[in-house]
Amino acid sequence: xxxxxxxxxxxxxxxxxxxxxxxxxxxxxxxxxxxxxxxxxxxxxxxxxxxxxxxxxxxxxxxxxxxxxxxxxxxxxxxxxxxxxxxxxxxxxxxxxxxxxxxxxxxxxxxxxxxxxxxxxxxxxxxxxxxxxxxxxxxxxxxxxxxxxxxxxxxxxxxxxxxxxxxxxxxxxxxxxxxxxxxxxxxxxxxxxxxxxxxxxxxxxxxxxxxxxxxxxxxxxxxxxxxxxxxxxxxxxxxxxxxxxxxxxxxxxxxxxxxxxxxxxxxxxxxxxxxxxxxxxxxxxxxxxxxxxxxxxx
Amino acid sequence: xxxxxxxxxxxxxxxxxxxxxxxxxxxxxxxxxxxxxxxxxxxxxxxxxxxxxxxxxxxxxxxxxxxxxxxxxxxxxxxxxxxxxxxxxxxxxxxxxxxxxxxxxxxxxxxxxxxxxxxxxxxxxxxxxxxxxxxxxxxxxxxxxxxxxxxxxxxxxxxxxxxxxxxxxxxxxxxxxxxxxxxxxxxxxxxxxxxxxxxxxxxxxxxxxxxxxxxxxxxxxxxxxxxxxxxxxxxxxxxxxxxxxxxxxxxxxxxxxxxxxxxxxxxxxxxxxxxxxxxxxxxxxxxxxxxxxxxxxxxxxxxxxxxxxxxxxxxxxxxxx
Numbered sequence: 159x160x161x162x163x164x165x166x167x168x169x170x171x172x173x174x175x176x177x178x179x180x181x182x183x184x185x186x187x188x189x190x191x192x193x194x195x196x197x198x199x200x201x202x203x204x205x206x207x208x209x210x211x212x213x214x215x216x217x218x219x220x221x222x223x224x225x226x227x228x229x230x231x232x233x234x235x236x237x238x239x240x241x242x243x244x245x246x247x248x249x250x251x252x253x254x255x256x257x258x259x260x261x262x263x264x265x266x267x268x269x270x271x272x273x274x275x276x277x278x279x280x281x282x283x284x285x286x287x288x289x290x291x292x293x294x295x296x297x298x299x300x301x302x303x304x305x306x307x308x309x310x311x312x313x314x315x316x317x318x319x320x321x322x323x324x325x326x327x328x329x330x331x332x333x334x335x336x337x338x339x340x341x342x343x344x345x346x347x348x349x350x351x352x353x354x355x356x357x358x359x360x361x362x363x364x365x366x367x368x369x370x371x372x373x374x375x376x377x378x379x380x381x382x383x384x385x386x387x388x389x390x391x392x393x394x395x396x397x398x399x400x401x402x403x404x405x406x407x408x409x410x411x412x413x414x415x416x417x418x419x420x421x422x423x424x425x426x427x428x429x430x431x432x433x434x435x436x437x438x439x440x441x442x443x444x445x446x447x448x449x450x451x452x453x454x455x456x
Numbered sequence: 457x458x459x460x461x462x463x464x465x466x467x468x469x470x471x472x473x474x475x476x477x478x479x480x481x482x483x484x485x486x487x488x489x490x491x492x493x494x495x496x497x498x499x500x501x502x503x504x505x506x507x508x509x510x511x512x513x514x515x516x517x518x519x520x521x522x523x524x525x526x527x528x529x530x531x532x533x534x535x536x537x538x539x540x541x542x543x544x545x546x547x548x549x550x551x552x553x554x555x556x557x558x559x560x561x562x563x564x565x566x567x568x569x570x571x572x573x574x575x576x577x578x579x580x581x582x583x584x585x586x587x588x589x590x591x592x593x594x595x596x597x598x599x600x601x602x603x604x605x606x607x608x609x610x611x612x613x614x615x616x617x618x619x620x621x622x623x624x625x626x627x628x629x630x631x632x633x634x635x636x637x638x639x640x641x642x643x644x645x646x647x648x649x650x651x652x653x654x655x656x657x658x659x660x661x662x663x664x665x666x667x668x669x670x671x672x673x674x675x676x677x678x679x680x681x682x683x684x685x686x687x688x689x690x691x692x693x694x695x696x697x698x699x700x701x702x703x704x705x706x707x708x709x710x711x712x713x714x715x716x717x718x719x720x721x722x723x724x725x726x727x728x729x730x731x732x733x734x735x736x737x738x739x740x741x742x743x744x745x746x747x748x749x750x751x752x753x754x755x756x757x758x759x760x761x762x763x764x765x766x767x768x769x770x771x772x773x774x775x776x777x
Contacts, residue, residue, distance in 0.1 A: 160561075294534075
């Protein structure tokens with residue numbers, strides 16, 4: 159109950175400080191600009207394809223050629239090869255390009271946005287002394303979990319608003335009768351991205367617990383974010399030679415190695431991946447908290 | 457339960473420096489205990505340790521006879537005004553106080569009531585909806601003090617509560633703190649010994665990370681063979697009075713400050729004290745305060761006795777004058 163109160167306090171503080179507006183603005187900017195840019199790129203690519211294939215261009219609207227392309231066997235083979243996972247390919251094949259573009263944008267942007275938003279939340283309050291007014295009233299664990307929950311809710315709101323904004327852009331700039339169906343699809347992708355964000359939020363807040371300086375926490379969290387994105391790829395590429403097959407399980411400790419399953423459509427792999435991401439977030443958070451619980455708050 | 461806070465043998469080291477070096481102190485329930493000591497003596501570190509912000513290397517803490525600080529047990533019953541700790545800049549005074557009160561488990565209605573009472577006490581009614589950022593330093597300090605009294609806690613520790621307040625607000629806060637005497641246990645750390653003397657029932661002298669002396673204020677200020685008389689008129693012939701009271705040396709006090717503060721345990725409102733000169737009587741260990749008063753008071757009555765303050769001021773006692 160007190161954790162929920164801390165979460166609500168955090169949300170209220172985010173609104174007061176306009177952090178909530180900044181976060182929503184960031185998600186909006188990423189969704190709008192990303193979607194708009196991607197659709198422009200898609201349009202240009204389709205125009206070129208139409209020229210090469212000597213088919214009729216659809217002026218002012220993108221997506222028609224792509225939708226047709228999905229039906230082409232050679233194109234499907236190309237995409238299958240690029241995806242590298244036949245199960246994922248089977249789930250994404252035939253989906254509207256705008257939906258996939260949106261999914262790619264949010265999956266790409268979520269780690270950075272999360273780190274940017276969350277890394278200072280504990281460090282800055284410890285430095286200013288504001289943390290003391292909270293820690294007189296709630297335990298350090300309740301404070302940590304409340305902050306995690308509060309920021310998580312804020313990010314969900316940001317992602318959902320971003321999805322609606324991206325859908326509006328898609329509705330204006332894309333053709334096809336399936337545009338209305340894109341909105342629920344984009345909302346589903348937003349929820350999937352939210353689960354991904356929970357792992358990165360755990361990392362960012364965990365790092366924030368280790369420092370009294372927001373700037374130091376920022377630097378370390380960004381470096382870790384880069385490392386956590388690169389290391390799994392390296393381990394996957396060379397890990398079996400270096401570590402042996404069994405130790406490759408270490409790859410599972412990095413969010414970017416488990417988010418592939420979020421591209422699936424079936425519930426089970428998505429739920430398993432989402433659960434694992436939440437647990438990873440809580441693991442990172444608990445490491446930060448374990449240090450915080452034993453340090454002075456001066 | 458006789459003690460609101462008990463600490464035994466607290467040690468806290470930063471590198472080779474011991475900020476707390478066996479800090480042992482029992483704060484009586486219902487008392488107002490002043491911590492007096494030089495910068496770096498360990499007063500703030502002790503408060504931070506009792507509040508759970510600083511983790512000691514050794515020693516024991518018990519608050520309200522229920523172990524060291526734990527927000528689940530002590531949240532709302534024990535609070536602190538920490539030193540050098542900013543409130544969230546964008547918070548609005550009333551909303552922030554209600555938020556803190558809710559966090560310590562109060563209902564929304566009770567939280568609002570408590571916040572409004574304290575806003576009134578701290579004279580912040582016209583700033584209730586202002587952001588912390590927009591407040592002056594003194595106003596922020598009053599909000600910080602207010603948060604420490606949300607929900608009528610049993611024990612409140614105040615680190616330099618009066619610093620940064622203008623004289624009017626400082627007096628208002630003193631009156632508020634005095635109104636809590638006997639109801640709330642207060643621990644006050646301050647370098648303003650006048651304030652400690654006006655407010656506190658007990659005083660602890662802190663030196664090098666430990667308590668050097670802890671007694672009632674009366675015991676500390678009355679054990680030094682000295683009585684200060686505030687008079688309407690000064691006697692012209694002090695030698696004549698001295699000759700009738702063997703063992704007593706009389707001198708004219710430097711200012712009315714020698715006599716202000718209290719008679720016995722009761723603090724005197726400073727408005728009642730005149731700025732006339734005072735007479736200081738000093739005597740050796742062989743004479744009791746009562747004996748000296750019995751000899752001097754009849755001789756001083758013609759000069760108009762306003763106040764009789766046995767002992768030295770806290771500042772004199774602390775400085776060993």
